[in-house]
Amino acid sequence: MSDRDEKSLGQETADSLPVNFIQTIITEDLKSGKNNGRVHTRFPPEPNGYLHIGHAKSICLNFGLAAANGGICNLRFDDTNPSKEEIEYVESIQDNVRWLGFDWEDRLYYASDYFDQLFEFACQLINKGQAYVCDLSAEEIREYRGTLTEPGKESPYRNRSIEENLDLFMRMKNGEFPDGARVLRAKIDMASPNLNMRDPVLYRIQHAHHHRTGDKWCIYPMYDYAHPLSDALESITHSVCTLEFADHRPLYDWCIEQVDYGKEIHGRPQQIEFARLNLTYTVMSKRKLRLLVEKGVVGGWDDPRMPTISGLRRRGYTPEAIRDFCDRIGVAKRNSTVDIALLEHCIREDLNRRASRVMAVLRPLKVVITNYPEDKVEWMTTENNIEQPEMGIREIPFAREIYIEQEDFMEDPPKKFFRLRPGGEVRLKSAYIIECQEVIKDDQGRIVELHCTYDPDSKSGGPNAGRRVKGTLHWVSAQHAIPAEVRLYDQLFLKENPDDEEEGKDFTSFLNPDSLEVLKDSLVEPSLADAAVESSYQFLRQGYFVVDPDSSSGKLVFNRIVGLRDSWAKIQNKQG
RNA sequence: AGCCGGAUGGUGUAGUGGUAGCACGACUGACUCUGGAUCAGUUCGCCAGGGUUCGAAUCCUUGUCCGGCUGCCA
Numbered sequence: 001m002s003d004r005d006e007k008s009l010g011q012e013t014a015d016s017l018p019v020n021f022i023q024t025i026i027t028e029d030l031k032s033g034k035n036n037g038r039v040h041t042r043f044p045p046e047p048n049g050y051l052h053i054g055h056a057k058s059i060c061l062n063f064g065l066a067a068a069n070g071g072i073c074n075l076r077f078d079d080t081n082p083s084k085e086e087i088e089y090v091e092s093i094q095d096n097v098r099w100l101g102f103d104w105e106d107r108l109y110y111a112s113d114y115f116d117q118l119f120e121f122a123c124q125l126i127n128k129g130q131a132y133v134c135d136l137s138a139e140e141i142r143e144y145r146g147t148l149t150e151p152g153k154e155s156p157y158r159n160r161s162i163e164e165n166l167d168l169f170m171r172m173k174n175g176e177f178p179d180g181a182r183v184l185r186a187k188i189d190m191a192s193p194n195l196n197m198r199d200p201v202l203y204r205i206q207h208a209h210h211h212r213t214g215d216k217w218c219i220y221p222m223y224d225y226a227h228p229l230s231d232a233l234e235s236i237t238h239s240v241c242t243l244e245f246a247d248h249r250p251l252y253d254w255c256i257e258q259v260d261y262g263k264e265i266h267g268r269p270q271q272i273e274f275a276r277l278n279l280t281y282t283v284m285s286k287r288k289l290r291l292l293v294e295k296g297v298v299g300g301w302d303d304p305r306m307p308t309i310s311g312l313r314r315r316g317y318t319p320e321a322i323r324d325f326c327d328r329i330g331v332a333k334r335n336s337t338v339d340i341a342l343l344e345h346c347i348r349e350d351l352n353r354r355a356s357r358v359m360a361v362l363r364p365l366k367v368v369i370t371n372y373p374e375d376k377v378e379w380m381t382t383e384n385n386i387e388q389p390e391m392g393i394r395e396i397p398f399a400r401e402i403y404i405e406q407e408d409f410m411e412d413p414p415k416k417f418f419r420l421r422p423g424g425e426v427r428l429k430s431a432y433i434i435e436c437q438e439v440i441k442d443d444q445g446r447i448v449e450l451h452c453t454y455d456p457d458s459k460s461g462g463p464n465a466g467r468r469v470k471g472t473l474h475w476v477s478a479q480h481a482i483p484a485e486v487r488l489y490d491q492l493f494l495k496e497n498p499d500d501e502e503e504g505k506d507f508t509s510f511l512n513p514d515s516l517e518v519l520k521d522s523l524v525e526p527s528l529a530d531a532a533v534e535s536s537y538q539f540l541r542q543g544y545f546v547v548d549p550d551s552s553s554g555k556l557v558f559n560r561i562v563g564l565r566d567s568w569a570k571i572q573n574k575q576g
Numbered sequence: 577a578g579c580c581g582g583a584u585g586g587u588g589u590a591g592u593g594g595u596a597g598c599a600c601g602a603c604u605g606a607c608u609c610u611g612g613a614u615c616a617g618u619u620c621g622c623c624a625g626g627g628u629u630c631g632a633a634u635c636c637u638u639g640u641c642c643g644g645c646u647g648c649c650a
Contacts, residue, residue, distance in 0.1 A: 018590045018598080046650050081649065138648055147646055149578045183648055193579045195646055204648035223650050247580055247645050273581085275643095280587085286650095328599065330589045332582090335643055339587045342600050352613060387613065418611065427609055460609065472609045541610045568611045 020331035022061070022272055026069055026238060035237040035267050039071025042236050043097065043104075044111075044227070046078045047089035047211075049286035050301040050308045051096045053322070053343070054277040060326035061274070062240055063102040074234055075104035079112050080226045082210040090211070092301070096309040101319045111221075111230045112212045118221050118229060119173065121259045122184060122202060126165045130258055131202060132158055133168040134185045141183075144190070145198050151191035152198045158187060172205055175218045179205050186225075188254065196251045200224055224248055228255040231269040239269045242276040243333065249273070277329065278337040281491040282307045283498050283507055297511065298492070304548075304559050305492045305515050315489065316536050316546030316561030317343075321350040337497065344562045351536060351544045351561070356384045356391060359429070359474045360524040360539040360558075362486055364403035366449045366478065369434060372400040377477075381461060382430035396525050398431045401478035403523055408473050409450060411439060416571055418471035420450070426471045429540060433458040433469055474540040481523035484556040487548065488517040528556065536561060 019027075026039055041062040045051060051059075066073035075097060079085050097104070125131035134157045136144060146152030160168075169184055171177065184203040192198055202225040207218045228251075231239045239252075252271045278284060283292075284307060292298050292306070302310035312322065325346040329338050379395040408419040408426075420426045425435045438451035457464045495510035528537070536546040543563035550557045 020589090044650095048650080078650065084649075141648075142646075145646060147578085152646095180648065195579085198646090201648050206648085220648095222648075227650085243581070244644055245650090249580090275582090328588080330599095332589070334582050334589095336588060339600065342588075345600060348612095357610075357612095386610085416611090429609060431609095433609095465609080468609085471611080474610075538610085538612080541612070543612095564610075564612045566611075571611080 039069040042074040074107040076109040082208040321347040486519040
């Protein structure tokens with residue numbers, strides 16, 4: 001593991017990476033002796049969808065902060081709404097967090113673990129006169145709440161007796177009332193400028209089957225009530241969440257303050273908000289991602305074009321690259337949109353170091369080397385990673401008939417085209433220099449084959465290999481190459497900010513129709529025959545590719561993770 | 577309109593009263609049996625006005641702009 005990898009796991013933060021404002025708060029807390037020097041964070045996903053790269057930021061932050069300060073981090077499922085949550089999601093979330101490289105050890109919790117205590121706490125609030133059962137309908141509650149500028153008005157049920165509230169709440173719990181008939185509300189302040197404090201709902205009736213508690217409950221606590229108290233019960237010290245919860249912090253604090261959950265032993269958690277991650281050319285909301293899955297725009301939550309952890313994994317991103325990315329984007333309170341190019345940089349940097357170089361021809365063009373013996377096969381030596389000599393060398397077969405990339409030949413090339421042209425010379429990587437003698441075309445005038453000659457004196461590694469030509473091409477031997485399917489992925493959206501939905505358009509109208517191109521007739525060098533699923537390679541001169549789980553014995557499928565930086569493409573763009 | 581946040585190069589992020597830095601991108605050039613990688617270099621910034629101060633991105637003030645909040649979602 002590199003230095004950076006260790007750092008991002010939090011074992012080492014002292015050097016290089018700038019300290020974020022949350023670490024500053026923790027450092028001060030540690031100095032002042034707050035929480036007895038404990039640092040305890042949590043990652044609290046709701047199991048209603050797959051995790052995405054934005055969650056990775058939160059995961060790295062929470063686990064990283066804990067580890068960097070000698071603390072611990074819990075994984076807790078915020079499963080307070082059974083109508084939206086599923087077991088599939090709790091499993092995928094655990095997989096994702098583990099795969100990213102984080103370990104919650106024995107601290108896997110569910111908000112539903114606390115339903116009994118949460119119920120007791122609610123009774124406690126009722127007994128203190130700080131909560132009441134309200135019979136207003138959802139619409140009435142909305143009307144009574146007032147607006148941003150006008151205060152709300154008190155519910156007619158606000159001053160029920162403690163006994164009546166207790167009785168009603170118990171009967172809510174016992175299933176005597178239908179969904180929506182009554183709620184339990186906190187008695188705070190209907191005139192508060194903060195709408196969250198205008199007697200917020202604490203419990204609602206929902207006759208729904210819960211994936212963990214089954215049919216035991218038909219009342220479920222709201223996030224604003226369950227979250228602070230779950231934090232408290234887990235002795236969380238720093239409860240890190242995203243910006244939109246800042247307005248809820250007074251309510252968070254109210255719950256912590258009013259409920260007697262054992263502050264002496266559990267302490268008081270502090271909520272701290274940071275800005276969620278946005279990425280160019282992608283959407284991040286679970287709702288929109290789910291829509292893409294449900295409408296079949298993509299193949300599933302793990303489609304390689306999705307910004308989900310599962311999607312990135314299948315695309316070929318590594319945990320190291322994702323953690324590095326999360327380290328680099330920083331943590332602040334200002335909303336911002338990170339350039340997707342930074343994510344791509346991170347995976348290129350990681351794979352450049354680790355991936356073996358191999359030869360693969362995506363769109364094959366046949367080349368016959370006319371002066372090369374018919375039956376001869378030479379095994380050429382080539383390095384697995386020229387910058388990492390310890391990764392070793394391997395042998396690749398060379399013969400009279402080979403394939404090169406279609407785009408590496410032009411009959412009438414523009415300026416600065418360093419590849420093969422009629423009468424031109426080019427080196428075949430780790431083999432010989434060849435010269436193009438003849439272009440063979442079919443009836444329609446399409447180029448189907450090239451006849452070339454090779455310079456026997458130019459063999460790579462040989463005594464006379466020093467002769468230089470401008471271009472070097474990758475290739476595969478026709479008789480040895482194995483077929484492969486290659487899936488070329490591109491951005492899912494054409495618009496930099498797909499959330500910016502202009503008049504009448506929704507984000508799906510910005511979808512990139514060419515976000516996936518499937519190549520069925522690609523050819524790869526024979527050493528790849530047994531390539532394992534999820535192993536990644538650099539296809540020389542082209543990019544990084546990973547073996548997709550759709551592969552089976554005899555049928556290799558590769559996903560393009562990311563292309564190499566391509567200065568030729570830039571030149572072409574400039575030339576128009 | 578009320579409350580809460582926030583404004584530093586193209587993007588992200590440091591700097592907390594003393595020379596505005598780092599990363600990504602872009603652009604030059606060197607090197608190259610990957611038009612990759614690497615190396616060297618260039619370009620570009622403190623939202624605006626006023627004030628405090630020897631000195632302000634930083635403190636005060638006024639304004640502007642941006643984001644969030646009116647679920648029995650989280």
